[in-house]
Amino acid sequence: MAMVFGWPMLRYSWLSMHASSVLTGLEPVSNQGANWIRLLEDARFWQDAVQTLRFAALSVGLEIVLALAMALLLDQSWRGRGVVRALSLLPWALPTTMMALGWRWIFNTPYGPLEQMAQSAGLSPLNLLSNPDWTWLATVIADVWKTTPFITLLLLAGLQTIPDDLYSAFRLEGGKTRQALTAITLPLLTPYILIGILFRTAQAAGVFDLIQVLTGGGPAGSTESIAQYAYLNAMRFLDFGYSATVMLAGFVLLSLVIFTAAVLLQISGLLRPLKS
Amino acid sequence: MPLMRRLLLMLMGLLLAVSIGWSSVHRPEQVTILMPAPFVDATADQVKRFNAENNGRIALNVIRGPRDTESISDLAISSLLLGTPPFDALLVDVTWLPKYVAADWLQPLDPWFDSDDIESLVAGAQLGNNVDGALYRWPFGADVGLLYWRKDLMPEPPQTAEELVQIAQNLRAEGRVKEGFVWQGRQYEGLSCNFVEFLSAFGGTWLDPETGQPTFDSEAARLTAHWMQQLITQGTSPLAVSNYSEPETLQAFKSGDAALMRNWPYAWAELQSESSAVKGRVGVSTMVAQPGASPAATLGSWGFSLLRGSPHQQATAEAIRALTSPDAQRDRFLRQGYTPTHAALFHDPELLEASPVLPQLEEALSIAEPRPITPLYAQMSDLLQRQLSGLLTEKRDPDQAMDQLQGATLTLLRSAGGVS
The missing domain is CATH 3.40.190.10 (Periplasmic binding protein-like II)
Incomplete structure (x- = not known):
């Protein structure tokens, strides 16, 4: 932990208090917190923060709902379930950059399949990747497609820990099948859902490759994530001091979000089944 | 026969020392260049020829980098930041040069390429190679919009x-x-x-x-x-x-x-x-x-830059010269369509026959405009x-x-x- 987490954090904190760029010959020179003042005034960072958070919130939200539906379906026994279970994992197994390239092609105007469908439906070109208000939804769609299988798998595992006896007993007592979902399945699945949310939020908040390939942060910078901004500063601009600052600030923001969520969960009592 | 045995041992030791010394003297100098994948393929034959001509003296190795411009930049910068990169030269995009020079990663090429060499280049290829008056890049091919x-x-x-x-x-x-x-x-x-x-x-x-x-x-x-x-x-x-x-x-x-x-x-x-x-x-x-x-x-275009601190500067410069020679460029133009940098090649009958747009390329190169040259x-x-x-x-x-x-x-x- 100290090696892989503690040391980099210390190093980043130290670097964020220094200027280290081509202008200093890449030597760190102390600059008394100028990076942090610049960050506070940097509208682009805050825009990226909002974008990163809304991307994470919407994609994780959609993924949980879809994954729950798929897990419930795949938990039933029906012919060909094994094949479908294996197939449903496919998007998750693909390298992100490859699938992002695929989606860039799908959204391509006018040759992509999506535009072709719109065209045959008599619609005007959608230009989904050329709209600063809507393009971020395209990144969400690609992310949901890719990572829903991961949560599905997690929830499926959760579903299989629920003993069948519970359902039999519920039916014996006169409960309806539909009620079993809210009375048994969801409460017992809650810990797994929370773990899924936690994993995926941490991942989505650090989103980089998907957006880099699909939109390059555009149009007009509307889809740029914090990780991308940090990367630009380090690897393109060779401004390591500010890059470390952006990275740390992103980490602090994410920690705040997760901390708030954890406190709210604690108060709501949803975590209780985890402890028993 | 202790004396004989001792003499024998000494003789063997001497032989060993001589052979080690000999092989280290005659071990070819290893020169390594990092290039994006398409350029590795385009230069494969020329690298082979260079190694055959310099057999036992210089061994040129090429590291196959990623295809994408930004990915190769990431790879190059990461290895440069770590101190001693495993290559002596690399292909750099025209816009990276001032940044790399400001980071003190490159060694001027002036000792190996003089004004005659530069004047033999087509107009557009003469641009984007210098920072603060020193030559830091030797163009691989010409590229313009x-x-x-x-x-x-x-x-x-x-x-x-x-x-x-x-x-x-x-x-x-x-x-x-x-x-x-x-x-x-x-x-x-x-x-x-x-x-x-x-x-x-x-x-x-x-x-x-x-x-x-x-x-x-x-x-x-x-x-x-x-x-x-x-x-x-x-x-x-x-x-x-x-x-x-x-x-x-x-x-x-x-x-x-x-x-x-x-x-x-x-x-x-x-x-x-x-x-x-x-x-x-x-x-x-x-x-x-x-x-x-x-x-x-x-102005687009890639070019070779020599790394500061490379222990094989002379040999690397020779390799760069061989890979950008008029013959190498003729080869690449006829086979893969890479625009040459040597002015004379634009009037070469064989090349003109292969591509009717060579005159237009030359004209475009005469109005080449570099993007701002700043770190x-x-x-x-x-x-x-x-x-x-x-x-x-x-x-x-x-x-x-x-x-x-x-x-x-x-x-x-x-x-x-x-x-x-």
């Missing part, structure tokens, strides 16, 4: 910005072509390359050549911004160009859906291939310019791309966009001490 036009749709390529719009719109109105003019409008480096050419069409430059100050508040910059936005709002170009990089642009033109295209020389070979719907119907010209303004062709180029270009992307996709007010861009670029240069 071109205007491709459809011979079956127009008798002559457009000469002015207005003509371009008119031709494209007339052709669309007559229903002879789906789209007018396609170019690279995605938020990435290509958009900056396109902008340099459009700006020159209206008589502007990115930085004032005298003062080094940004000139986005100039009349030329405003006209350019309005023109670019109108290309889309008035239907000269589809809105989709605001997400086009080179492959999408080429696809639209190659499938016969566009009348005009801005792209690099590599597109020519693609357009003449069997899969091209416009084979034999394409002309090559340079970007338009308004009367009184001179057209420009944005802060990546930041400046990033600011420009974001504003232009907003201009194209959000209908942002062009005058306001240019004002904001001027302010942001000034702030950047000031914070970096670039403008007094």
Whole structure:
């Protein structure tokens, strides 16, 4: 932990208090917190923060709902379930950059399949990747497609820990099948859902490759994530001091979000089944 | 026989020492160069030949880097940051050079390439290799922006910005072509390359050549911004160009859906291939310019740079010279279509026969325009791309966009001490 987490954090904190760029010959020179003042005034960072958070919130939200539906379906026994279970994992197994390239092609105007469908439906070109208000939804769609299988798998595992006896007993007592979902399945699945949310939020908040390939942060910078901004500063601009600052600030923001969520969960009592 | 045994041992020891010494003297000097994958393939034969000619003296190894420009930059920078990179030279893109020099990673090539060598290069290839008067890069191939036009749709390529719009719109109105003019409008480096050419069409430059100050508040910059936005709002170009990089642009033109295209020389070979719907119907010209303004062709191109601290500088310079020799360039042009850098090759009958557009390439190279040569180029270009992307996709007010861009670029240069 100290090696892989503690040391980099210390190093980043130290670097964020220094200027280290081509202008200093890449030597760190102390600059008394100028990076942090610049960050506070940097509208682009805050825009990226909002974008990163809304991307994470919407994609994780959609993924949980879809994954729950798929897990419930795949938990039933029906012919060909094994094949479908294996197939449903496919998007998750693909390298992100490859699938992002695929989606860039799908959204391509006018040759992509999506535009072709719109065209045959008599619609005007959608230009989904050329709209600063809507393009971020395209990144969400690609992310949901890719990572829903991961949560599905997690929830499926959760579903299989629920003993069948519970359902039999519920039916014996006169409960309806539909009620079993809210009375048994969801409460017992809650810990797994929370773990899924936690994993995926941490991942989505650090989103980089998907957006880099699909939109390059555009149009007009509307889809740029914090990780991308940090990367630009380090690897393109060779401004390591500010890059470390952006990275740390992103980490602090994410920690705040997760901390708030954890406190709210604690108060709501949803975590209780985890402890028993 | 203790004496005999001792003598024998001494003799064996001596033999061993001599053979080790001999092999280390005669072990060929290892030279390693990092290149993007396509260039590795393009130079494979020349590397083999160089190694055969220098057998036992120099062994040239090539590291196969990723294909994508940004990925190879990441790889190069990561290994340079770690201190001693496992290569002696690398291929660098023209815009990286000042940044690498500022980071003190490169060694000047002046001792190995003199003014005669430089004068043997075609005009455009002489640019973008020097920083602060020292030669830090030797060009691998020449690369500039071109205007491709459809011979079956127009008798002559457009000469002015207005003509371009008119031709494209007339052709669309007559229903002879789906789209007018396609170019690279995605938020990435290509958009900056396109902008340099459009700006020159209206008589502007990115930085004032005298003062080094940004000139986005100039009349030329405003006209350019309005023109670019109108290309889309008035239907000269589809809105989709605001997400086009080179492959999408080429696809639209190659499938016969566009009348005009801005792209690099590599597109020519693609357009003449069997899969091209416009084979034999394409002309090559340079970007338009308004009367009184001179057209420009944005300078691209890769070149070899020698790393500071390489223990094999002489051998590496020899390898660079071999890989960029006129023979090597002739080979690459005939086989893979890489534009040569040696001026004489543009008048070589064999090459002219292979490609009828060589004269147009030479002409474009004579008006090559480098992007600003500063270590802060990546930041400046990033600011420009974001504003232009907003201009194209959000209908942002062009005058306001240019004002904001001027302010942001000034702030950047000031914070970096670039403008007094």
